[in-house]
Amino acid sequence: MALHTTRPDVPALLRDAGLAGFVAALLAFPLLGFELNASAQGITLNYRLLWIVYAAAIVFAGRLGISLALFYLAPQIASLIPKSGGLFARLSPHATRYSVGVIMIVLALALPWAGADRNLVDKATLILIYIMLGWGLNIVVGLAGLLDLGYVAFYAVGAYSYAILSTTFGLSFWICLPLAGLLAGAFGIALGFPVLRLRGDYLAIVTLGFGEIIREIIINWQVVTGGPNGIGGIARPSFFGLEMLPVATEGHTTFSDFFNIPFSPDQRVIFLYYLILMLALATNFFTLRIRQLPIGRAWEALREDEIACRSLGLNPTMVKLSAFAIGATFAGFAGSFFAARQNFISPESFTFIESAIILAIVVLGGMGSQIGIVLAAILLVGLPEWFRDLAEFRMVAFGAAMVLIMIWRPQGLLSHREPTLRLGSGGSP
Template sequence: MDASAARPDMGALLRDATVASVVAALLAFPLLGFQLDASAQGLALNVRLIWVVYAAAAVFAGRLVFSLGGHFLAPRISARFAPRVRAKPAVPGLTRFYIGAGMMALALVLPWLPFSDRNLIDKATLILIYVMLGWGLNIVVGLAGLLDLGYVAFYAVGAYSYALLSSYFGLSFWICLPLAGLFAGAFGVALGFPVLRLRGDYLAIVTLGFGEIVREVLINWGELTGGPNGITGIQRPSFFGLPMVPATPGGGVTFADFFGIPFSPYQRIIFLYYLILILALATNLFTMRIRRLPIGRAWEALREDEIACRSLGLNPTMIKLSAFAIGASFAGFAGSFFATRQGFISPESFTFIESAIILAIVVLGGMGSQIGIVLAALILVGLPEWFRELAEFRMVAFGAAMVLIMVWRPQGLLSHREPTLRLGVPKEGGA
């Protein structure tokens, strides 16, 4: 190989890095270049050009390193590992099994680890909520191939269903939980009928509008939903009728009295953690099982080719409605748990950014990959909760992560999916 061909054109690389840094500076100037400071005289607008310089320098260095690395390393890596990647999947089934088993074991013993505290359990509970939502949306997007940008609407329906039934009728969490899933599933069917003929971008726009309609109804129907003020004093769940409180007004038996242990607020935190863990594992088990049933195979057939699906005698109308209904039901279950955990809900908890985060978890983890969704939830939800001091850069890091994953691994972190049906290979000499 010619030596001159192996040397990179440094002038072109420097010009490319310079252009990238200038563009980054222009974009960073309105985002990072200004800061509002409060003082005795009021608010003062200060210019922070040094942050713009830092951003431009980081982009310049990163672009230059990326270009040089691609020039020198990409051909060697491709030549070294391309045959091996083609020969077997990136994550073998046994490895995925070990990853899943390890995650489940850690989740089961997490509250009892020496370094575990209330803050850690609260963050783990929040992550499990998004894992459950991601698994529910994975039915609609990953299996059926229907792009849904209004998934948070079903989440809100489940939360408000439980809050209203509990507040007005005094029903317990265990009675309201299936009802919340039923109401959310009914809303999923109601959304499915108008979008039966839509695909792709048009479907995404309609579902986005549906999510905003639900939020506006919650805001303006103040007599029922409390409007922007939301609903407070939502009933907490009990352990088979045993409330987790210091004492009941009527002198009934509490959770601590029944088991003969001192009361601690930490008991309710652990109970809620295991409750959402059970709900999430039930969602995962149901999804894995239904993929192997005829309805699950019909979802995947619809995702691959709707015309071919029709030619096989399948009914796309019922397939789409079933996907919307079942996916929405899991969002309703998660919403009811969110309401009982918070004790307060308002429309501000169900904005479009929630739908975007849930969809990003599904896409980042790999559509159809159950373990990938867990990893994506840890990254997109867990990391921002741990590094709250960098909250002002959260959306910047969020966007950068999505861009990088789409450039380097568009199929997701763990995109490999086991086939739902394997065709047997006939033996030699057989019929």
């Protein structure tokens, strides 16, 4: 310990740890202090006062340990973390970012063949849905700076559009996909109009309400949406007209028959994986392109300063509505894919927690960073899936991971923003 001439202030650390232990005891009292025993005689209440003591003791020791560790290890830790830009600062040059993107895409393409089992591909499909939703919401929140807490509503509109069109009119997935996007986009505009004047917290509250309204409508409009029972028997997407089914429906051919291979459910899983990968990549390509167009710059300018935008002749109404509409459209695409993959949808899939997770992905990814959103989606959607072995402590591990990230990178995993053009001495790239 040659580095340290000072000694830790032990009484202060003990006080701090004591306080943490006290808070832990307070929290543990209602959470751990009681146990309900259901038996044939009825329900009895057990007191587990010792558990409270254990909890307080663990927190006390842990807090003391962390304080001491931080005291002795702080300089080493500080030297590990670069001052600005963080771990990924060296990714900032355009070429490096580009190659990281290409490597990620190649890995994603190779995943089903690299010995991954069906389970993993299925999880990857789920993560990709959230990546796509994150990229879509990023347009609204990350670029245009409009805090939207009801994004799941558009996801629901997309899912139900496909489900209803498919089960009622027998339309195929590929016809319904653009229709679902359009419908969700129209809902985006419908939400956009009343909230044009709102910003920040107020906008968040209204969008939150909008998300709930859509869910309530779905639950209560039984005739159309099937109410709480949902809609089942939704047609699976076909591969250029070839069905991913063991036995072909009338007038169609199955994928396995066409290529003369035995049918296996894995084919469908892998097909769905590639389908959402393509949809997500299309979203990404669209976002990267549109960021460099006037409308994309207008979104970012609106996030920065709405009054300055108006003074330069930008129509804030159009800028906001376009952001809402385009963000919602991608949610609609993702929703119709979700419905096609699940075969069955119900209002339970579109609760507020979904909006919260998607928003957390965008914020954690670093508000506007495309690769950051990928990492955040893997963390937020992937971790709880892989933590399933931890059973009821799954969400504790999830919470701990979130806290660690917020300590380590409060500005998000990748907060670097690449300018959309360079006019410097090098000329535009």
